Amino acid sequence: MVHQARYIAGRVTTPDTELYAICAAIVKACSLSKVNNITLFTDSITSARQAMNPSVHSGQGHSLAVCCTLEQWFANGSRSITFVMVHSLFEWGPHHEAHEFVRGLPPVSVKRMATSLDSLCKKATATCLDSWSTMFQNKKYRGHNFLLLQNLNRGIVQPTYAKGGSWLDEEYPSRHMTISL
Numbered sequence: 001m002v003h004q005a006r007y008i009a010g011r012v013t014t015p016d017t018e019l020y021a022i023c024a025a026i027v028k029a030c031s032l033s034k035v036n037n038i039t040l041f042t043d044s045i046t047s048a049r050q051a052m053n054p055s056v057h058s059g060q061g062h063s064l065a066v067c068c069t070l071e072q073w074f075a076n077g078s079r080s081i082t083f084v085m086v087h088s089l090f091e092w093g094p095h096h097e098a099h100e101f102v103r104g105l106p107p108v109s110v111k112r113m114a115t116s117l118d119s120l121c122k123k124a125t126a127t128c129l130d131s132w133s134t135m136f137q138n139k140k141y142r143g144h145n146f147l148l149l150q151n152l153n154r155g156i157v158q159p160t161y162a163k164g165g166s167w168l169d170e171e172y173p174s175r176h177m178t179i180s181l
Helices: 014-031 045-051 060-074 094-105 117-136
Strands: 037-042 078-083 148-150 177-179
Touching: 014 037, 014 045, 014 117, 037 045, 045 060, 045 078, 045 148
Parallel strands: 037 078
Antiparallel strands: 148 177
8 A cells, every 4th residue: 555545525425525536546646756557446437537527517626636637647758547447336355445444534523514516406406305395295385186196105206306307207107106086
């Protein structure tokens, strides 16, 4: 082991945390002398792609740091970087040890933690859905002629915002829901 470190990421989503870790690893590896090949093992290839994407996104600052660092690093000779996907479920030796090392950091209670745009959007969406579901229980809000639908578990179908989805699944009512009158 050459180096290990844990950093507080703040109130962020898992992909933001992965991007932060990839950025820290690349910046550190490029700072070591005589390093010509970097192999980065990750369980998030999506975050690895984001690390190389300087366009506007929630973790753009990390991506810009990676791109700037790699631009300078590649300018100094024949060098390469390789990303290898390692599923966390396999608990592969070095990757799992690093994962457990980082997870061992005790929770930090801070009044104003760093927050990513993605985590704010996730929180706003959850708050909106919770409010909408609560208000929908009131017949005055919902209306008296609204048809209540049940899923296969006999629960009332709840609205969703996920992936821009509509209230009803496209396959309604064939597989997922029954109509109760």
